[in-house]
Amino acid sequence: MEHYKLYINGEFKNSSTNNTFQSIDPSTEKAWATIAEATESDVDEAVNAAYNAFHGEWSSFLPSKRGQFLRAIGDQLKENAETLGVIETRDTGKMFKETKFQANYIAEFYYYYAGLADKIEGSTLPIDKNDMQVFTTREPIGVVAAIVPWNSQQFLTAVKLAPALAMGNTIIIKASEAAPTPLLELAKLIDKVNLPKGVVNIITGFSEKCGKVLTSHEKINRIAFTGGVNTAKNIVTNSAKNLSHVTLELGGKSPVAVFDDARIDNALNGVTASIFGASGQSCIAGSRLYLQKGIYDKFLDKITSIAKNIKIGPPMEEDTQMGPLATFNQLKNIQEKIDQTIKEGGKLILGGERPKELKQGWYYSPTIIECDNHNLPSAENELFGPVLSVMKFSNEEEVIKLMNDNSYGLAAGIFTENNGIAHRVSKEVRAGIVFVNTYRLISPIAPFGGFKNSGYGRESGLEVIKDYSNIKTTWINTSREAISDPFVVK
Numbered sequence: 001m002e003h004y005k006l007y008i009n010g011e012f013k014n015s016s017t018n019n020t021f022q023s024i025d026p027s028t029e030k031a032w033a034t035i036a037e038a039t040e041s042d043v044d045e046a047v048n049a050a051y052n053a054f055h056g057e058w059s060s061f062l063p064s065k066r067g068q069f070l071r072a073i074g075d076q077l078k079e080n081a082e083t084l085g086v087i088e089t090r091d092t093g094k095m096f097k098e099t100k101f102q103a104n105y106i107a108e109f110y111y112y113y114a115g116l117a118d119k120i121e122g123s124t125l126p127i128d129k130n131d132m133q134v135f136t137t138r139e140p141i142g143v144v145a146a147i148v149p150w151n152s153q154q155f156l157t158a159v160k161l162a163p164a165l166a167m168g169n170t171i172i173i174k175a176s177e178a179a180p181t182p183l184l185e186l187a188k189l190i191d192k193v194n195l196p197k198g199v200v201n202i203i204t205g206f207s208e209k210c211g212k213v214l215t216s217h218e219k220i221n222r223i224a225f226t227g228g229v230n231t232a233k234n235i236v237t238n239s240a241k242n243l244s245h246v247t248l249e250l251g252g253k254s255p256v257a258v259f260d261d262a263r264i265d266n267a268l269n270g271v272t273a274s275i276f277g278a279s280g281q282s283c284i285a286g287s288r289l290y291l292q293k294g295i296y297d298k299f300l301d302k303i304t305s306i307a308k309n310i311k312i313g314p315p316m317e318e319d320t321q322m323g324p325l326a327t328f329n330q331l332k333n334i335q336e337k338i339d340q341t342i343k344e345g346g347k348l349i350l351g352g353e354r355p356k357e358l359k360q361g362w363y364y365s366p367t368i369i370e371c372d373n374h375n376l377p378s379a380e381n382e383l384f385g386p387v388l389s390v391m392k393f394s395n396e397e398e399v400i401k402l403m404n405d406n407s408y409g410l411a412a413g414i415f416t417e418n419n420g421i422a423h424r425v426s427k428e429v430r431a432g433i434v435f436v437n438t439y440r441l442i443s444p445i446a447p448f449g450g451f452k453n454s455g456y457g458r459e460s461g462l463e464v465i466k467d468y469s470n471i472k473t474t475w476i477n478t479s480r481e482a483i484s485d486p487f488v489v490k
Contacts, residue, residue, distance in 0.1 A: 002033040004180070006042060006204070007187035009049035010197030015205075016041045023181055026093035026324040027314050027361045033091075035180055038205035043172075043213040046201040050143045050170040051219045053198030058170060061196075067117035069195055070165055074110030076189035077103055077154070084154065084185060089315050091179040092150055093324040093362070094278055096316045106154040109460070112444035113162035120167065120465055131479035138469040140168035141245065142221030145214050147235070149227045150179035150326055151281050151384075155442060156249075157183060159459035160224045161200070162444075167468040169222070172201045174214055178327055180204035207231075216241040222468065225249070226283075229453050247457025247467060249283070249449055251382040252410030255403040256286035256439070257393070257425065260294035262415035263437070264302070270439040271388075272306055274413060276366055277440060279322050280386035281330075283454075284411035286439060288379055289390045290399050296392050300370075303388070304350050307366035312355050324362045325385055331362045334385040338367065341378040341389075346371050349390070374402055382408065396421060400428045409451030413439045432458075 003020075005012040014020075015036045022031035038046075077084065085100030092099075122137040146160040157173060164171045175183035187202040203210065211231075215223055216238035225235050226249040239246050256274055258267045274286030291299050315323030325331050331354070338352050351367030367387045371379045379389035393399040403412060403425075412431040416422050426434040432450035435441065442448065447461035458464055477483060 001031065002181070004033060004035050004184040006036045006038055006046075007184065007191070007200075007202040008042065008046045009201065010191070010195075012187070012191075015039060016045075021177065023091055023179060025090050026326050029328075029360055029362065033181055035177075035184070035204060037210075038203040039209045040213050042203060042205070043210055043217065046172045046203050047143065047145075047214070047217045047219050049198035049201055050172050053196055054140070054143055054170040056198075057196045058168070058199050061168070063118035063120065063166075063168070066165055066168060067114040069193055070110045070114035070117065070162055072193040073190060074107035074114065076192060077107040077110065080189055081107075084182060084189075086316075087185045088153060088179075088182040089323075091181045092153075092326045093315050094151075094281070095320065095323050097318070098278060102152070103154050106158045109155075109158035109444040110162050113166040113465075116163075116462070116465060117166040120469070122471075125473075131477060131481075133476040133478050135474055137472050137474070138167070138466070139472050141468055141470050142169060143219055144169050144171040144222045144224060144468065145217070145220045145244075146171055146173045147211065147215070147223070147225045147227065148173060148175055148183065150176040151278070151283070153179075153182045154186070156226045157186065159448065159464070163464050163468050164224075165199070167465055169468055170199045172203065172214060174211060175202060175204040177204055177206055177210075212238060215239060215244075218242050220244050223247070224457075224459070232455065245467070247449075247459070248455035249457070249459060250410070250453060250455035251384075251408060252283050252285070252450060252454050253288060253380065253382050253406050253408040254284055254286050254411040254413065254431070255288040255290060255406070255429075256413035257290045257399045257403060257415070258292065258295065258299060259414075259416040259418070259421060260292045261417045262295070263417060264295070264299065266437060267299070267415035268302055268306060270413060270415060270435070270437070271303055274439040275388045276307060276310060276322060276386050279325055279364070281326060281384050282440065284433065284440060285384070286411070286413050287383065287388060288374065288403075288406070289388055290393045290402055291390060292399075293392055293394055300349070300368075300390060303390075304368055307350055307368055307388075310366050312358065312363055312365065314361075322366065322386065325364055326362070328362055330384055331364055334364060334383050334387060337377045337381060337383055338369065338387065341369055341371070341376045344376055345373065346376050346378060346389075351386075374405065380406065396425060400425060404428075404430050407453040410454035411435065411450070
């Protein structure tokens with residue numbers, strides 16, 4: 001059985017208590033690795049390592065040098081994409097085809113911020129005072145705590161780690177206890193680029209002894225969190241103890257609207273990718289499907305046929321199209337919500353159960369439910385699985401209201417060939433990301449984040465660098481004369 005250690009101050013080490021926990025392969029339901037469990041003293045050691053590194057050697061590195069380190073991390077991801085893909089697939093059940101591709105592509109995020117590192121500029125202010133030269137500079141914020149969930153780990157780490165290092169911060173990354181090994185494997189690659197000790201620390205553990213201690217630590221200056229709403233509320237409470245800056249990338253219940261004039265083949269591919277890609281385990285999963293009345297029956301038949309023929313099985317196999325869910329608790333929650341939805345009037349079209357042909361593994365069949373009421377449990381709650389709730393709409397105004405009638409606001413999809421509809425609906429939908437005639441795309445250039453209960457703040461893109469910096473204003477008196485008597489008002 002594999003064993004993974006914490007990465008603190010440039011060293012791989014066991015927990016101070018030597019406590020461990022097991023990581024389970026969701027395709028077999030069997031433990032395959034043991035993980036060092038970080039406790040209070042380990043968290044404190046990691047934070048102090050990051051603090052000392054920030055105030056030590058790292059602070060003297062020129063921006064271009066920081067960029068070189070980021071490029072080296074990107075190179076390591078590309079060189080080891082297959083290894084990272086295998087580990088992530090084994091720990092989360094995500095398709096190997098996807099995890100391998102994603103590890104390779106995520107290198108582009110490190111390259112993007114490597115290029116940005118020495119292009120972060122201040123400004124000279126046209127100040128309303130004589131003989132004063134006033135300018136601003138951006139300086140690193142300090143020690144960053146990044147909390148990353150088990151899904152899309154390489155992406156959700158890169159959008160925190162890369163801008164943090166580009167700006168000159170140091171960081172402690174807490175990997176999810178549900179599937180921590182991909183990030184602990186990443187630690188091995190980061191170790192190879194010879195960053196100063198303590199600049200990057202990667203730990204994992206449970207809420208009380210690890211997460212809570214980290215987010216409330218007095219030396220933490222910024223918290224970047226991706227995860228659920230309830231945990232986010234606890235983190236905001238914890239941050240009051242250190243007055244750290246917080247950004248939250250939370251869940252979603254993303255609506256997708258398909259209009260009568262949409263290209264059906266394109267919309268079918270988009271909807272399939274949105275909800276059945278990664279077994280629906282994506283925060284931007286398009287789990288609420290609104291079909292205009294003119295195409296409703298035709299589209300529902302076609303998407304049902306596609307979903308019925310999705311090949312479910314071991315995620316390492318090339319011909320597999322959908323793997324298992326990551327945890328048993330996820331599976332249990334999905335089943336409860338589906339049963340409740342059917343009881344309250346939802347019509348089960350497909351799935352709604354574990355596939356009978358697979359005797360082990362946390363697999364769940366692609367599921368489609370017709371919902372007359374879009375506030376039914378499957379249509380209202382984030383399930384994080386391959387469950388599509390389908391509803392009918394008459395016109396543009398109605399679908400906008402329906403799309404916005406949810407507590408989440410992360411992503412939305414619109415399929416139409418009418419540019420007017422595309423622009424109007426995308427403007428009115430309360431979501432941080434809107435996909436028109438496409439879905440489920442990411443880029444280091446494009447900001448990522450949501451509205452409402454989907455969080456606040458953004459990741460990726462140019463502007464995010466500001467979230468990892470403080471702005472400093474400097475006043476310089478250039479006059480040959482002494483400054484005026486402070487007790488004489490002129």
